[in-house]
Every structure is written in structure tokens, then in C-alpha cells.
Amino acid sequence: MSSRHEGSGALPYRQSRATPDQVRGRPLAGSAVAPSERVRVKRLHERGHYDAETIHPILDAMPICSVGYVFNGSPYVTPTLQWREGGHIYWHGSSASRMLEAVAEAEVCVTVTIMDGFVLARSAFHHSANYRSVMVLGTARKITDRDEKEARLKVFVDSLFPGRWDMLRPMNAQEFKATTVMSLPLAEASAKIRTGGPKDDEEDYKLPIWAGVVPLHMQIGGPIADKLNLAGLAPPAHVTGVKLG
Amino acid sequence: MSSRHEGSGALPYRQSRATPDQVRGRPLAGSAVAPSERVRVKRLHERGHYDAETIHPILDAMPICSVGYVFNGSPYVTPTLQWREGGHIYWHGSSASRMLEAVAEAEVCVTVTIMDGFVLARSAFHHSANYRSVMVLGTARKITDRDEKEARLKVFVDSLFPGRWDMLRPMNAQEFKATTVMSLPLAEASAKIRTGGPKDDEEDYKLPIWAGVVPLHMQIGGPIADKLNLAGLAPPAHVTGVKLG
Numbered sequence: 128m129s130s131r132h133e134g135s136g137a138l139p140y141r142q143s144r145a146t147p148d149q150v151r152g153r154p155l156a157g158s159a160v161a162p163s164e165r166v167r168v169k170r171l172h173e174r175g176h177y178d179a180e181t182i183h184p185i186l187d188a189m190p191i192c193s194v195g196y197v198f199n200g201s202p203y204v205t206p207t208l209q210w211r212e213g214g215h216i217y218w219h220g221s222s223a224s225r226m227l228e229a230v231a232e233a234e235v236c237v238t239v240t241i242m243d244g245f246v247l248a249r250s251a252f253h254h255s256a257n258y259r260s261v262m263v264l265g266t267a268r269k270i271t272d273r274d275e276k277e278a279r280l281k282v283f284v285d286s287l288f289p290g291r292w293d294m295l296r297p298m299n300a301q302e303f304k305a306t307t308v309m310s311l312p313l314a315e316a317s318a319k320i321r322t323g324g325p326k327d328d329e330e331d332y333k334l335p336i337w338a339g340v341v342p343l344h345m346q347i348g349g350p351i352a353d354k355l356n357l358a359g360l361a362p363p364a365h366v367t368g369v370k371l372g
Numbered sequence: 373m374s375s376r377h378e379g380s381g382a383l384p385y386r387q388s389r390a391t392p393d394q395v396r397g398r399p400l401a402g403s404a405v406a407p408s409e410r411v412r413v414k415r416l417h418e419r420g421h422y423d424a425e426t427i428h429p430i431l432d433a434m435p436i437c438s439v440g441y442v443f444n445g446s447p448y449v450t451p452t453l454q455w456r457e458g459g460h461i462y463w464h465g466s467s468a469s470r471m472l473e474a475v476a477e478a479e480v481c482v483t484v485t486i487m488d489g490f491v492l493a494r495s496a497f498h499h500s501a502n503y504r505s506v507m508v509l510g511t512a513r514k515i516t517d518r519d520e521k522e523a524r525l526k527v528f529v530d531s532l533f534p535g536r537w538d539m540l541r542p543m544n545a546q547e548f549k550a551t552t553v554m555s556l557p558l559a560e561a562s563a564k565i566r567t568g569g570p571k572d573d574e575e576d577y578k579l580p581i582w583a584g585v586v587p588l589h590m591q592i593g594g595p596i597a598d599k600l601n602l603a604g605l606a607p608p609a610h611v612t613g614v615k616l617g
Binding site for chain 2: 165169170191193194195196197200201202203204205206208221223224225234235236237238240242244245247249250251252254256258260262264280284287288291292294295296297298302305306324325327328331332333334335336337338339340341342343344345346347348349350351352353354355356357360361362363366369
């Protein structure tokens with residue numbers, strides 16, 4: 128699952144300049160070209176993809192992300208939830224979070240990883256994993272405007288639980304102040320994907336060793352109602368119908 | 373899900389100096405004390421844990437990890453698989469991987485995150501997630517000794533698929549050379565955990581809004597045999613019985 132990401136350069140990622148509707152509505156050209164040398168998948172480069180049509184669905188399918196940043200010269204990774212709107216991803220947290228302070232207007236590397244299965248080969252060496260991962264490099268921006276913050280947070284809640292935002296007790300001024308939202312353009316991004324069965328050495332196929340794939344996926348369980356819910360309150364459709372992706 | 377990790381200091385993490393058996397066999401003291409200021413959970417500090425009895429099971433339950441490192445002054449995060457043996461975690465990859473070159477004898481931050489559920493509250497602000505995460509800081513060491521490499525890789529394969537290593541076509545000299553194994557002591561590590569239902573503002577409990585938890589977990593699917601398996605080869609118990617954790 129390791130990727131190699133280094134060097135520098137600046138080829139354009141065309142999708143990032145499109146509006147959300149353009150990105151959603153039609154494929155754009157240039158999908159096979161890495162937007163920069165830094166995000167180009169070098170090891171097993173045939174697994175690399177650079178088009179929005181590949182990158183966006185991975186981001187939309189997995190809210191868990193890892194935000195990498197440098198603080199006092201040392202690397203840090205913070206797991207958090209991301210969501211996408213058009214050509215940007217967003218994440219949020221407490222305004223008191225030092226992570227969010229450290230990444231504001233700073234370089235970050237955000238990754239999203241979906242593991243789809245263990246790949247079992249006839250030799251240890253050819254064991255592998257099926258996965259879909261995205262890496263985004265860039266400068267994180269802190270959203271300070273209250274209305275922009277509200278618009279982004281509404282998309283976050285509604286992307287996971289459609290229609291929930293408008294059913295909630297509205298956010299108040301103090302809560303907006305206590306919440307920081309970060310944004311990152313999908314300008315320098317790549318996806319790395321492996322699918323399919325094991326690829327063994329030719330002479331190993333004659334061996335009586337079971338090979339194949341053990342699939343993995345995120346399973347959503349039945350909702351657990353809060354004991355303090357008002358009597359007779361049924362879970363809304365956005366709770367019973369939660370899905371990832 | 374965000375953690376705050378900064379500062380410096382060096383309180384001992386006693387477990388890291390114990391042998392694997394000691395770590396597995398008996399609880400050691402000092403579990404409530406952070407091994408360093410850098411890994412101390414500051415925001416929502418009641419969610420922080422520093423004892424091997426909390427940290428090890430999280431690492432053992434989730435092989436997917438994120439390795440954060442600094443390259444040319446920029447942060448990078450590479451998803452890969454980790455495994456634990458005693459007081460260390462390990463990960464591996466191609467010896468040609470620049471990530472592995474970049475992290476050898478360098479500072480890294482490795483995180484493992486298990487998301488257990490979405491927590492739906494009566495206000496957007498109190499929405500949360502249930503999760504178990506671990507952060508490990510330290511200097512990654514590259515394992516160069518062939519026998520040590522073999523011993524570690526055997527544990528990796530057998531920890532996921534008990535007994536599989538000895539059933540495989542043995543690794544050859546070229547494959548050992550092409551494989552790099554990294555190790556990181558669990559000397560500076562913390563866990564952050566949230567469990568349970570939503571915590572709402574007192575006055576919001578009277579609102580007719582469904583609140584509760586939507587559980588999430590990694591589901592393992594039925595094995596998919598390689599079409600090139602020899603006829604009549606049944607999947608071994610380590611394939612039909614795969615579990616995480």
C-alpha cells in the first residue's frame with residue numbers, strides 16, 4: 128500500500144478550477160497526467176490516477192482522513208473527518224485545537240484510505256492488499272466568515288445524513304466561534320488503486336497453496352437510540368439509510 | 373476526532389522496555405501518565421490513555437496505519453499496514469520505496485484509527501464520532517539483518533493468517549533484498565478513545581429530534597478463490613476464520 132511521493136513541479140490539475148457542477152457533470156481531459164511531480168505515483172505507477180472522476184468518489188466514500196503536518200520541525204498526523212464540496216475538501220474541529228492552528232495557512236498532506244481486501248498469494252512476497260487511496264497536498268486555509276462556515280458545515284452534516292441540518296437545533300454564535308473549518312483545494316492530488324487477485328511468480332501456480340482475496344468493507348450497524356430521546360421518536364430515513372459513498 | 377499534540381518532554385513509557393511476554397502478561401504501573409508532552413492528549417484529555425493495555429489492542433485490531441514524515445521540509449502521509457510485536461510496531465514495503473528511504477532513522481508519526489460510529493446529537497455542534505485511535509512518535513529504524521527481517525515478516529503474515537507463513541513457498545534471497553522492514557518503539561505513544569451516546573445541552577433534551585449512535589465496523593467478506601488455484605483446494609482455516617483484532 129505504500130506510495131512514493133517526492134520531487135517538485137507544477138502541472139495543472141484541470142478539475143480543480145472547475146465549478147462543483149462542472150466537476151460532477153462531465154469528465155474533463157488530462158486525467159492521466161499528474162498535477163505535480165510530488166503527488167505522482169512512482170512505485171507501481173500503473174496504480175496512479177489523477178482525474179476527478181477517480182479521486183472524488185474515493186473521498187466521498189470514506190469520511191475518515193489523516194491530516195499530516197509539520198510542527199516544530201516534526202511530523203504529526205491527526206485523524207479526523209473530511210468532506211468534499213466540488214474541488215475542495217474540508218475538515219473541522221475545535222477552535223482551541225492546536226492541530227487546526229498549526230495547519231492554518233500551512234502545508235498539509237491529507238490522505239484517505241479505503242482497504243478493500245487482503246490479497247493472499249502463493250509466496251509471502253506477493254501478498255498484497257486491495258485499496259483505494261487519495262493523497263492531497265497543499266496549503267490549508269482557515270474559513271473565518273460565519274456564513275461560509277455555516278454553508279460548509281451544513282454540507283458536512285447533510286452529506287452523511289441528508290436533510291438532518293434543518294431538523295437540528297440551529298447553531299448559535301458561540302458554537303460558530305468555537306468551531307474552526309479548514310479547506311484544501313484538490314489541486315495537487317492523486318489516487319492509488321489496487322484491485323483484483325494475486326499475481327504470483329509463474330512457477331508458483333503449480334503449488335497446492337490456496338490463493339485469493341479476503342474482502343473487507345465498512346459495515347454500518349443498526350442505529351442505537353439515545354435513552355433520553357422523547358418517547359415515540361422514530362429514527363428518520365437519514366439515520367436508517369446511512370451509507371458510505 | 374482531532375487530538376492536540378505538541379510541546380516536548382520525556383516521561384518514561386515503562387511498557388516499552390518490557391519484553392513482549394511481560395507486556396502481554398501483566399499490567400504495568402504508570403498507565404495514566406503520558407510518556408511525553410508531545411503525545412499527551414490535551415483537548416478532551418479524559419479521552420487520553422497511555423498504557424500498553426489500552427494501546428496494544430487498538431494496534432492489534434487495525435492493520436491499516438498512516439505513516440507521517442517530513443521530506444524536503446514538507447509533510448507526507450503514507451497509508452500502509454502495520455503489525456505489533458511486543459513493544460514495537462513494524463511496517464514494510466519495497467526497498468525501492470522513497471517513503472521507506474525517507475523515514476529510515478528519521479522522525480515519524482504513525483497513527484491507527486478505528487471508527488466505531490457516528491454520534492448524532494440534537495444540535496450540529498454536539499455531533500461527534502466514536503473512535504479508538506493511537507499515535508506513536510519516534511525514530512523509525514530500518515531492519516537490515518536478514519534473519520530479523522524474516523522473523524518480523526513471519527509475525528506479520530501469521531498475525532493476520534495464523535500458520536500461513538509455513539504453508540507458503542519460502543522467501544528467497546532476492547525477495548528479502550527487495551523488502552524493507554521498518555520498526556518503531558511504542559515508547560512515545562498515546563491512545564484517544566470516545567465511546568457512548570451524544571452529550572447534548574441540557575435544554576435540547578426536550579426537543580423532538582432523534583439522537584443516538586450509528587455504529588460502524590470493518591466487515592470481512594467470504595474469501596474469493598483465485599481462478600488459478602489447483603482444483604479441489606479448499607480455503608484453509610486461517611482464510612475462512614480471518615478476523616481483525
